Amino acid sequence: xxxxxxxxxxxxxxxxxxxxxxxxxxxxxxxxxxxxxxxxxxxxxxxxxxxxxxxxxxxxxxxxxxxxxxxxxxxxxxxxxxxxxxxxxxxxxxxxxxxxxxxxxxxxxxxxxxxxxxxxxxxxxxxxxxxxxxxxxxxxxxxxxxxxxxxxxxxxxxxxxxxxxxxxxxxxxxxxxxxxxxxxxxxxxxxxxxxxxxxxxxxxxxxxxxxxxxxxxxxxxxxxxxxxxxxxxxxxxxxxxxxxxxxxxxxxxxxxxxxxxxxxxxxxxxxxxxxxxxxxxxxxxxxxxxxxxxxxxxxxxxxxxxxxxxxxxxxxxxxxxxxxxxxxxxxxxxxxxxxxxxxxxxxxxxxxxxxxxxxxxxxxxxxxxxxxxxxxxxxxxxxxxxxxxxxxxxxxxxxxxxxxxxxxxxxxxxxxxxxxxxxxxxxxxxxxxxxxxxxxxxxxxxxxxxxxxxxxxxxxxxxxxxxxxxxxxxxxxxxxxxxxxxxxxxxxxxxxxxxxxxxxxxxxxxxxxxxxxxxxxxxxx
Numbered sequence: 001x002x003x004x005x006x007x008x009x010x011x012x013x014x015x016x017x018x019x020x021x022x023x024x025x026x027x028x029x030x031x032x033x034x035x036x037x038x039x040x041x042x043x044x045x046x047x048x049x050x051x052x053x054x055x056x057x058x059x060x061x062x063x064x065x066x067x068x069x070x071x072x073x074x075x076x077x078x079x080x081x082x083x084x085x086x087x088x089x090x091x092x093x094x095x096x097x098x099x100x101x102x103x104x105x106x107x108x109x110x111x112x113x114x115x116x117x118x119x120x121x122x123x124x125x126x127x128x129x130x131x132x133x134x135x136x137x138x139x140x141x142x143x144x145x146x147x148x149x150x151x152x153x154x155x156x157x158x159x160x161x162x163x164x165x166x167x168x169x170x171x172x173x174x175x176x177x178x179x180x181x182x183x184x185x186x187x188x189x190x191x192x193x194x195x196x197x198x199x200x201x202x203x204x205x206x207x208x209x210x211x212x213x214x215x216x217x218x219x220x221x222x223x224x225x226x227x228x229x230x231x232x233x234x235x236x237x238x239x240x241x242x243x244x245x246x247x248x249x250x251x252x253x254x255x256x257x258x259x260x261x262x263x264x265x266x267x268x269x270x271x272x273x274x275x276x277x278x279x280x281x282x283x284x285x286x287x288x289x290x291x292x293x294x295x296x297x298x299x300x301x302x303x304x305x306x307x308x309x310x311x312x313x314x315x316x317x318x319x320x321x322x323x324x325x326x327x328x329x330x331x332x333x334x335x336x337x338x339x340x341x342x343x344x345x346x347x348x349x350x351x352x353x354x355x356x357x358x359x360x361x362x363x364x365x366x367x368x369x370x371x372x373x374x375x376x377x378x379x380x381x382x383x384x385x386x387x388x389x390x391x392x393x394x395x396x397x398x399x400x401x402x403x404x405x406x407x408x409x410x411x412x413x414x415x416x417x418x419x420x421x422x423x424x425x426x427x428x429x430x431x432x433x434x435x436x437x438x439x440x441x442x443x444x445x446x447x448x449x450x451x452x453x454x455x456x457x458x459x460x461x462x463x464x465x466x467x468x469x470x471x472x473x474x475x476x477x478x479x480x481x482x483x484x485x486x487x488x489x490x491x492x493x494x495x496x497x498x499x500x501x502x503x504x505x506x507x508x509x510x511x512x513x514x515x516x517x518x519x520x521x522x523x524x525x
Contacts (some may be wrong), residue, residue, distance in 0.1 A: 005378050052081040052090045056097075063101055066262050066294055069301040074102060088124035095121075096133065104144060105299045106229045106448050108499075110306070128165045132158050138502035139189075145457055147466060150501055153511065155190045159183065181223065184213035188227050195234045207231055226252040226264055230271065237275040246277050266291050285399065379469040397438055405442050418458045421486040425451045459485045460500040467512060474509050481505060 027387045045051040055078035062071040075098050082090040096116035103111035115137070122130045139154035166179045187209040194203035210231075214223055232250035249272050256265040266288070273277040397405075412431055417423070428451070443454050463485050466473045473481070482493030497505045 028066055048081040048085045049090065052078045052087060052094070054078075055081065056090075056094060061260065063097070064262065065260050066298055068101055068105060068298045069305055072098065072302065072305070075101075088121040092118050092121040092125060096137070100137075102302075103141065105295075105302060106444075106450070106453075107302070107306075107451075126165075128161050132161050132165075135161070140521065141502060143193065143462075145500065146196075147461060147464070147501070148196040150191055150464065152193045153199070153515070154502075155193065157187055159186050162186065172314075177217070180213040180217060184210045184217075184223065185225070185227075187213070188225070188231060190225055191231050192234075195231065195238075200235070200238050203231070204235060207235065210254075210485075224255060226256045226259075226261065228252075229255065230268060234271065234275070237277070242277065245275065249275075249277055262291070284512065289399070295448075296445065386455065395442060401438075402442070405432055405434055405438060406446055409442060409446070413458060417464065418455050419484070419486045420461060421488065423455055423486065456496045457500055459487070460497055463497070464501065464508070467509060471516065474512060478505050 045054045055074050059071045059074035059078060062068075062074065075094050079091060079094045079098075081341045082088075082094060095114045099111045099114035099118060102108075102114060104327045125133075135154040135158045139151040139158075142148070142151035142154070162179070162182050166175065169175055171373065191203045191206040194200075194206060210228070217223055219228065229248045229252035233245045233252060236242075236245035236248060249268060253265060253272075254267045255261075256268055269278070269287075273284070275278050280286065355441060402416070409432065412418070414426070417427075419428075419429060425436050425439060432439060432442075439451070443449055443451060447454055449457065463473075463481055468486075476484075478494065479490045482490045485493055487493035487496065494505055497503075502509055503511065
């Protein structure tokens with residue numbers, strides 16, 4: 001049964017938690033947490049299922065407040081209660097968000113690990129719903145990497161899936177309301193992505209569809225998301241309506257602060273500065289630096305948590321080996337005692353010489369067994385975390401130098417120097433006229449990536465841009481695209497491309513060709 005008025009600003013009761021596990025509602029629940037209200041609370045949970053959802057809500061609130069370590073622990077606590085009763089739908093949502101946390105802070109290995117766990121529960125979900133959530137996950141990845149033109153493709157596919165989903169359901173007031181909210185939200189996010197991709201025309205078309213779906217809905221209470229106000233503000237800026245833009249920026253900022261969306265609140269502040277509604281004065285500069293410092297501190301905490309867990313795993317493995325060693329020693333001693341007793345009973349009539357020979361032989365066997373006894377491994381390797389341990393200190397780099405280097409980095413990204421084969425950290429340091437230590441800090445603080453991921457991302461972004469803007473690139477061989485991108489091999493290029501885009505190069509090209517063909521048919525009609 002569907003949750004009535006799922007996106008309305010209401011308190012979650014225990015009954016709501018029970019209803020929320022229906023597979024139809026899972027994608028709606030995830031979109032709700034990402035984009036709409038998260039300040040909902042449950043009554044005192046009584047069942048394991050209710051406890052799982054309660055922990056999930058608190059964890060989500062902590063995640064929005066950039067308290068990653070606490071959020072991770074509470075999500076894991078939620079997973080513990082969901083696992084106790086084999087609630088696979090809840091486990092899907094939990095692992096979905098654990099993957100999202102780790103990916104947002106650069107721990108791609110852990111993110112992939114949790115995503116694989118989430119995917120293992122797809123059979124428990126509605127087929128269309130699982131496809132919607134997969135697209136949402138991939139779109140979030142693209143938006144995180146500022147590849148908004150790719151995120152748009154996933155959101156557009158979700159609109160088709162949503163229309164198909166509701167077409168197969170019986171009409172009712174609650175379903176019609178839900179459908180309008182879902183479609184309004186998807187078009188809203190597409191509008192924002194188009195604005196970030198500097199396509200005002202398509203952005204306005206999609207935002208008009210958002211307003212069409214919301215025309216009979218109370219936006220102030222049933223669709224309270226900063227994305228709506230932020231889109232209105234950016235559109236107003238692009239149409240040179242500065243006072244109107246300021247009003248919408250302030251409104252978006254208030255919603256984000258009220259909901260404790262700290263990352264989104266900073267994004268709005270950045271948009272205000274980029275739009276020259278606000279200026280980057282000393283106060284705002286200090287605020288941004290404190291914000292990034294908080295993120296780096298939280299990432300360091302997660303890093304320490306993972307190392308601590310890996311050390312515990314190693315210790316547990318060592319203890320397990322010691323336990324097995326003790327078991328085998330005890331087993332050997334027991335068997336030895338048994339053989340000795342049996343030998344005495346069976347061979348009482350043996351001569352003294354025969355007994356002595358048997359004793360010598362048996363002693364040699366025991367000695368041989370002892371020498372070949374199982375030994376614990378000498379070395380264990382710790383987890384390879386996808387994060388470089390860099391924290392900002394007051395003596396590392398001055399604010400003026402950091403601003404200068406960031407400006408140079410922005411300029412570097414507009415060129416193609418990074419396309420060279422075997423482009424190294426030293427090459428980048430030389431271009432920025434600084435040292436590698438500063439480059440490491442700059443990439444982590446402002447791009448949230450290590451050097452290899454950063455350069456690979458720029459290369460893939462360039463190739464994708466060529467594929468989208470120059471149709472002739474869609475006819476090139478994958479090996480040639482790999483060579484253009486400066487990759488050492490075709491397989492390496494294909495691996496990095498899929499990691500960045502979510503599709504293999506050939507699948508992505510097929511998607512573009514299909515989209516171009518659809519556009520041509522539409523134009524003909």
